[in-house]
Amino acid sequence: KAGVTQTPRYLIKTRGQQVTLSCSPISGHRSVSWYQQTPGQGLQFLFEYFSETQRNKGNFPGRFSGRQFSNSRSEMNVSTLELGDSALYLCASSSGGGRGTEAFFGQGTRLTVV
Amino acid sequence: GENVEQHPSTLSVQEGDSAVIKCTYSDSASNYFPWYKQELGKGPQLIIDIRSNVGEKKDQRIAVTLNKTAKHFSLHITETQPEDSAVYFCAAPGGTYKYIFGTGTRLKVLA
Numbered sequence: 299k300a301g302v303t304q305t306p307r308y309l310i311k312t313r314g315q316q317v318t319l320s321c322s323p324i325s326g327h328r329s330v331s332w333y334q335q336t337p338g339q340g341l342q343f344l345f346e347y348f349s350e351t352q353r354n355k356g357n358f359p360g361r362f363s364g365r366q367f368s369n370s371r372s373e374m375n376v377s378t379l380e381l382g383d384s385a386l387y388l389c390a391s392s393s394g395g396g397r398g399t400e401a402f403f404g405q406g407t408r409l410t411v412v
Numbered sequence: 413g414e415n416v417e418q419h420p421s422t423l424s425v426q427e428g429d430s431a432v433i434k435c436t437y438s439d440s441a442s443n444y445f446p447w448y449k450q451e452l453g454k455g456p457q458l459i460i461d462i463r464s465n466v467g468e469k470k471d472q473r474i475a476v477t478l479n480k481t482a483k484h485f486s487l488h489i490t491e492t493q494p495e496d497s498a499v500y501f502c503a504a505p506g507g508t509y510k511y512i513f514g515t516g517t518r519l520k521v522l523a
Contacts, residue, residue, distance in 0.1 A: 302455075331510060341456075341501065341513040354509040388455055397505045398444035398463060403455035 300325065302391045302404035310410045316377040319407045321389030323370050329394055330372040331401065332364060335386040344387075347372055348394070379411045414439040414506040418514025425492050426522050433517045435502035436484040445485045446511070447476060448501045456501060460487070492521045 332344040343356040347366035448456035506512035
């Protein structure tokens with residue numbers, strides 16, 4: 299059974315640009331969550347999608363957005379990039395996403411903003 | 413909201429010794445507590461979890477204990493090996509559809 303696939307693995311972008319990251323969950327999983335990981339803030343929740351609907355959103359500015367497709371694949375977009383957006387972006391896949399549901403992470407996308 | 417505190421931030425042990433990492437949570441409604449291991453350049457890997465209806469769970473050299481009254485749970489690794497060196501994160505449900513993670517423990521197993 300394939301795991302969670304995130305693409306690309308690495309990205310280098312310039313301030314002001316925008317970026318789109320992709321996540322394919324484990325087959326059969328319908329919940330996809332996104333987290334930002336930085337040395338200073340640790341793992342911070344961005345948003346969660348289930349059946350193409352955003353069910354929860356973290357405390358990030360509107361520059362961070364996401365969506366989920368009918369095949370459960372998800373994308374997140376960051377517009378007007380800032381240096382502080384440099385981070386490892388992680389996607390987690392789970393069957394339902396509710397309390398007590400196991401979540402499995404992908405390898406992450408390392409975004410560097412210069 | 414939910415808060416998860418994790419200690420220690422770094423832990424060095426001799427190979428073969430045991431390692432213990434502790435976490436506390438604030439939401440009494442939390443019912444599921446996973447532990448993740450993150451190696452350099454990789455995403456967090458779920459290594460063990462425990463639900464609120466049990467007090468302890470073991471899987472070979474790793475175990476997790478839960479004290480609901482005190483709202484804390486711990487990861488125990490016995491007979492540590494160099495490949496156990498990594499950053500370990502605890503987590504607890506932070507409301508609906510998300511997890512709150514501890515700040516991580518960098519474990520170094522010295523050969």
